[in-house]
Amino acid sequence: MVSATSFAGLPGAVGLSHLSVYDWPAADGVRGGTPHMHLVCSEGYVVTGGRGAVQTLTASGYRRTPLTPGTVAWFTPGTVHRLVNEGGLRITVLMQNSGLPEAGDAVLTLPPEYLADPETYAAATTIPADAPEAERERAARARRDLAVRGYRALRAAGDPEPLAAFHRAAAALVRPRLTEWRERWRNGAEAAAAATGEQLDRLGQGDLSHLADAVVHDEQPSAYGAFGMCGRLDVYRGTV
Template sequence: MTAHDTGLPGGVAVSHLSVYDWPAVDGGCGGTPHMHLACSEAYVVTGGRGVVQTLTTSGFEATPLRAGTVARFTPGTIHRLVDEGDLRIIVLMQNSGLPEAGDAVLTLPPEYLTDPQTYARAAAVPADVPEAEQERLARARRDLALEGFRALREAEGPEALAAFHRAAVALVRPRIAEWRERWRRGAEAAVRATGLQLDQLEQGEFPHLKDAAVRSQQPSVQGKFGMCGRLDVYEN
């Protein structure tokens, strides 16, 4: 591995998602609404059909998803995947490592957003418990987040959403130094490497070309209980 190898191109993370078909209290099936604070996200729909529901300061939207659709959104977009028939997606995440380090905050009711410990108890799905218990916990946190999501949708005026933003930022602030280091090793390093390569090419030099390589991999984890569905995760 060369000094300029930062994983997938541009420090991006990839996973394969099979969206939950669990019915919810509102009649829809699907995953847990949440928001990323520093990472953009893109969905490449590979099969099935469904909808991604989003909530921002501009209001609520529902974007249809079917095979071939690419949907993308920026940090601050609360999103919920709804499965309408075997919805399967390749998920691309900016800043590989940050989403896994807590960049996503679920739309739990306000009483669960008061401090990191309270939030973690409501949001955690430990990998070292039986699969049936993991599913129970994942469904419970999904249903709890839907309560908060519904309240945010129904609130009049911008204050409820602003309050959720403030609570989410307070939850993650203790981890920003760790995030910054992950970003430096990943996405920032990829940008620096490209800048160096352009400088070298401009001078007629090409040392990076002799280090060209091909790599492939299988998922490091399969069927993980993610926020939106069962995940096949690839190491970056």
């Protein structure tokens, strides 16, 4: 486990990326990203350009939240969300528990038959990393369209059971990774919180040594234009 005093990630162990939301039209005519849900991570948006919306579906029902420059919006685990691009939508995305979202804490709203086991799900959602860009784009669009099909069925359902069934299927898919996730959490968010506690203890004892150990970090994106779930991503290695 990372020592509390050695934690050097972004404040609060958040993950950060810059997102240009897909403008590909789906079967329902809506341009945007791939509907999905996180199981243990909250997600936040800081809108930096363009306009659009985020469609969300929870046990409380459907909601559409407009997104314009300056909007800050966030939602908690269990929120099915779909980004809609109505013109040049650009967002800085903040993810709780840096590292966990990238380790699989996102399940796409595929139709039920694709959620039956990890192998079937992976075959429908994996984008070949070493393939030419045109092939990766085709794979990203195909999984987006498949997730939109499942999402529209969830929205159209007249009772809560289909969404509850999706929750159960998603939990079953990620269960084999929980031990790995817990270690990532311990080395990230838990270590970040522990560092504050330790610093408070030291200040109370008159120990100011952590102030003399101050450091400054900076970083440029480690990848530009990656095919993400919701759009093209500029990502930072130090936040995952």
